[in-house]
Amino acid sequence: MGVEGIGARVARKEDKRFITGAGRYVDDMVVPGMKHAAFVRSPYAHADIRKIDVKAAQAMPGVIAVLTGRELKADGVGNLICGWMIHSKDGTPMKMGAWSPLAVDRARYVGDAVAIVVAETKGQARDAAEAVEVTYKERKAVTDAVKALGKGAPQLHPEADNNLIYDWEIGDAKATEAAIAKAAHVTRMHIVNNRLVPNAMEPRAALGHYDKAEDHYTCWTTSQNPHVARLVMSAFYNIAPENKLRVIAPDVGGGFGSKIFIYPEEIVCLWASKRAGVPVKWVADRTESFLTDAHGRDHVSEVQMAFDKNNRIIGLKVDTIANFGAYMSLFSSSVPTYLYATLLSGQYDIPAIHANVRAVYTNSAPVDAYRGAGRPEATYLLERVMETAARELGVDPAELRRVNFIRQFPHQTPVILNYDAGDYEASLDAAMKAADYAGFAKRRDKAKKAGRLRGIGLSCYIEACGLAPSAAVGSLGAGVGLWESAEVRVNAVGTIEVMTGSHSHGQGHETTFAQLVSDRFGLPVDSVNIVHGDTDKVQMGMGTYGSRSGAVGMSAIVKALDKVEAKAKKIAAHLMEADEGDIVIENGELKVAGTDKSVPWFQLALAAYTAHNLPAGMEPGLKEGAFYDPTNFTFPAGCYICEVEVDPETGRTEIVQFVAADDFGNIINPMIVEGQVHGGIAQGVGQAMLEGAHYDPASGQLLTASYMDYTMPRADDLPSFKVSTSNTPCPSNPLGIKGCGEAGAIGSPPAVINAITNAIGNNDLTMPATPQRVWAALKAATKH
Amino acid sequence: MSEVSMVVNGRKVSGAVEDRTLLVHYLREHLGLTGTHVGCDTSQCGACVVHMDGKAVKSCSILAAQASGSEIVTIEGLANGADLHPVQAAFKEHHGLQCGFCTPGMIMAATDMIRRHPEGLDEATVRAELEGNICRCTGYHNIVKAVLAASKTMAKAGKGKARKAA
Numbered sequence: 001m002g003v004e005g006i007g008a009r010v011a012r013k014e015d016k017r018f019i020t021g022a023g024r025y026v027d028d029m030v031v032p033g034m035k036h037a038a039f040v041r042s043p044y045a046h047a048d049i050r051k052i053d054v055k056a057a058q059a060m061p062g063v064i065a066v067l068t069g070r071e072l073k074a075d076g077v078g079n080l081i082c083g084w085m086i087h088s089k090d091g092t093p094m095k096m097g098a099w100s101p102l103a104v105d106r107a108r109y110v111g112d113a114v115a116i117v118v119a120e121t122k123g124q125a126r127d128a129a130e131a132v133e134v135t136y137k138e139r140k141a142v143t144d145a146v147k148a149l150g151k152g153a154p155q156l157h158p159e160a161d162n163n164l165i166y167d168w169e170i171g172d173a174k175a176t177e178a179a180i181a182k183a184a185h186v187t188r189m190h191i192v193n194n195r196l197v198p199n200a201m202e203p204r205a206a207l208g209h210y211d212k213a214e215d216h217y218t219c220w221t222t223s224q225n226p227h228v229a230r231l232v233m234s235a236f237y238n239i240a241p242e243n244k245l246r247v248i249a250p251d252v253g254g255g256f257g258s259k260i261f262i263y264p265e266e267i268v269c270l271w272a273s274k275r276a277g278v279p280v281k282w283v284a285d286r287t288e289s290f291l292t293d294a295h296g297r298d299h300v301s302e303v304q305m306a307f308d309k310n311n312r313i314i315g316l317k318v319d320t321i322a323n324f325g326a327y328m329s330l331f332s333s334s335v336p337t338y339l340y341a342t343l344l345s346g347q348y349d350i351p352a353i354h355a356n357v358r359a360v361y362t363n364s365a366p367v368d369a370y371r372g373a374g375r376p377e378a379t380y381l382l383e384r385v386m387e388t389a390a391r392e393l394g395v396d397p398a399e400l401r402r403v404n405f406i407r408q409f410p411h412q413t414p415v416i417l418n419y420d421a422g423d424y425e426a427s428l429d430a431a432m433k434a435a436d437y438a439g440f441a442k443r444r445d446k447a448k449k450a451g452r453l454r455g456i457g458l459s460c461y462i463e464a465c466g467l468a469p470s471a472a473v474g475s476l477g478a479g480v481g482l483w484e485s486a487e488v489r490v491n492a493v494g495t496i497e498v499m500t501g502s503h504s505h506g507q508g509h510e511t512t513f514a515q516l517v518s519d520r521f522g523l524p525v526d527s528v529n530i531v532h533g534d535t536d537k538v539q540m541g542m543g544t545y546g547s548r549s550g551a552v553g554m555s556a557i558v559k560a561l562d563k564v565e566a567k568a569k570k571i572a573a574h575l576m577e578a579d580e581g582d583i584v585i586e587n588g589e590l591k592v593a594g595t596d597k598s599v600p601w602f603q604l605a606l607a608a609y610t611a612h613n614l615p616a617g618m619e620p621g622l623k624e625g626a627f628y629d630p631t632n633f634t635f636p637a638g639c640y641i642c643e644v645e646v647d648p649e650t651g652r653t654e655i656v657q658f659v660a661a662d663d664f665g666n667i668i669n670p671m672i673v674e675g676q677v678h679g680g681i682a683q684g685v686g687q688a689m690l691e692g693a694h695y696d697p698a699s700g701q702l703l704t705a706s707y708m709d710y711t712m713p714r715a716d717d718l719p720s721f722k723v724s725t726s727n728t729p730c731p732s733n734p735l736g737i738k739g740c741g742e743a744g745a746i747g748s749p750p751a752v753i754n755a756i757t758n759a760i761g762n763n764d765l766t767m768p769a770t771p772q773r774v775w776a777a778l779k780a781a782t783k784h
Numbered sequence: 785m786s787e788v789s790m791v792v793n794g795r796k797v798s799g800a801v802e803d804r805t806l807l808v809h810y811l812r813e814h815l816g817l818t819g820t821h822v823g824c825d826t827s828q829c830g831a832c833v834v835h836m837d838g839k840a841v842k843s844c845s846i847l848a849a850q851a852s853g854s855e856i857v858t859i860e861g862l863a864n865g866a867d868l869h870p871v872q873a874a875f876k877e878h879h880g881l882q883c884g885f886c887t888p889g890m891i892m893a894a895t896d897m898i899r900r901h902p903e904g905l906d907e908a909t910v911r912a913e914l915e916g917n918i919c920r921c922t923g924y925h926n927i928v929k930a931v932l933a934a935s936k937t938m939a940k941a942g943k944g945k946a947r948k949a950a
Binding site: 011015018019022027507671675678680683706708712720 | 802804812817818819820821822823825826831859860872875876879881882883884885886887891910911912914917918920921922923924925926928
């Protein structure tokens, strides 16, 4: 590696603009003639829309247009769709209810968009939105997925009887039942994975601009995948053909999954721009974000884990109910199936697994992928059960895991995935050492003397990342391929632009992707520019989620770099009258190995473009593109250990140390990887101790719809983290990298809850473990 | 409408605004200073922190009219020309930002915090004082590191200046 190559802690190139206030987010964009939008939203969780009277609103100061769902439908704008087909175990396709970008006859959750107002100023648009008179007839609502499946529950969509979207299974039911029947011990648990709101700090926003002269649309949007947005808006929502629609995702202030999906607002802003004849900008306020951003998690599961007399797991049976909210969001169906149930083998050699998953409509915000997406739910379930089993069996939780680790690779699990490489014991040992696991008993005794309850908890996670081999996901129902594209454009003076289909919204791609180029050609990262987030500049891409930008996005860049390098060497060999095989590239020069002959990189680039002296038949220029389709998922894994102290008087819990030992394969920039882990852990600790989206069961109102009500992790809720990495390189991609974006959020919640339950001596604790819940669980445990 | 006039980043500005215009909207929409961000509606997230007469304030909880007559410094006015302010430099060096959205508010809050603690800062104090600024990306780990480092750098520079003056 060079000082700026692979493995170097290069400070981020993009930071300059962010620390000086020069970042460009959607709300910072101004287009001449631009006006402002506000949405009229349903205040009811479930209601028929009887009448919409816009007259008073239209007469308000500054109002340009008030538009409703009927006009949108009349213009042929399509319904929102879920792009991953899942079939129930009886062979029937999932039951997708209609989701109009503006509700026409019925609103199905609080916040469902009913109309849009366009006005001169944002304030005027909001005032007028309040003056739109909608006559609702309220219906009974249900926000709890288990209740929504029950007899007599309110019905959301005519397409889905009993609110059931699908009833799906994976694995071998018979073999699993047989294992449970003959087990020496079975651990049974009821596991709830609490509902979360992703809460990227930048609220969602959209700016739609219809250019009448060109019959062309431009959409600036807070997206993790602008090309997918364009594809879906063209192919399904009938906004415009792809060549008439440009989607730009400029600087985006965090996504965590919530900005993967195409939402009603960007579609409506584009449509309204044509209707009203002005560019239309909408920016969510925070409560709108709480109400309408896709939420995460919300699973209820029953689990049985069977052990033989040697404490080896012989079977795992899981029954999960997943809350999908009022409509099926873009990738919602894949989350509790192929991103969840396929991970139920964890790091363990389990011969028989069966999982049943029911997806359910409720009168709540749509639920879709949130950092980890399915994998945190699988990890939480497994690792809670492992810890509980260890307590029931009277063995050390670390040792129970050790006995059951997979040790031979590749390993075929009973739930589709084929793990390619890993060393789970290495992460476990590293974490135990960093946490001084052996010294815990002493620390616990010392805390006890001070009147505090100290507990320690482990979590050994695995995730499937680098999403994903296109043919494999296609066979499982995905409507898209999950490859990535790249184009490496060497300019005539040797500077380089890399166009990538990945999108950076905090991940630091502008630095790490440049490090790949720097490493290859020995050029400074400052001579490399990473271009992303604009469908006019980058031909096609699948975007950033599922920890895929490294394993898939960078692999595409590597493939394009291979082609650039090959052509550059051909030109260099020709210029220096040497053999192509003797050319090496070092420190920005192309050299003939073993001689003092060399051509500087910039001169080589110039030669490619002047084309005065190229090998016979060679095209001028130096620019290559590539598509990379992964051959397997990647499998980051690791071990997290959390140590807590609980105040028995108040239930207040403090994390006294948090250790993460991850195996991400090869690493491009350790500084950025550590930052990803820190952020992920904070979100996982948030889920475990602080965060939870709560709907009032009777009215369906979201009770946690602001930062006054939904507890975001703050600096004083968290400790500094001890993070380290080990490395079993990923064999399936050219860089040997596995991905690191989601690990922290996946691995940490069970470690925290295992630590708290260890401290209080009661396994019965649900997330978030607020002081009140911890106190109650502690009282329950000490009652007898 | 209200007539407002103030000094923003060393430049005198004035104009007429709707009475309900918040300082943050005046900065962003009237002056084009979009480095100051809006991340919530309840004065909780701190993305909008600027300095008003030398003190950190949440510009979403002050009317532009209330700020009339005062001196405002935003993230755009913190660096000295091409030289980054030590807090800006520390955020970059210690990877104290990811998506960058909370960063201007964090930096403005941290600068004020360091000014109020000439005796120096420790981790617990930094964490407690950052309570009014939410970051969803970094887990605060590197933000805390950056603030502590900047505090040290500025203390050293302050001593250097004091010696020179003596």
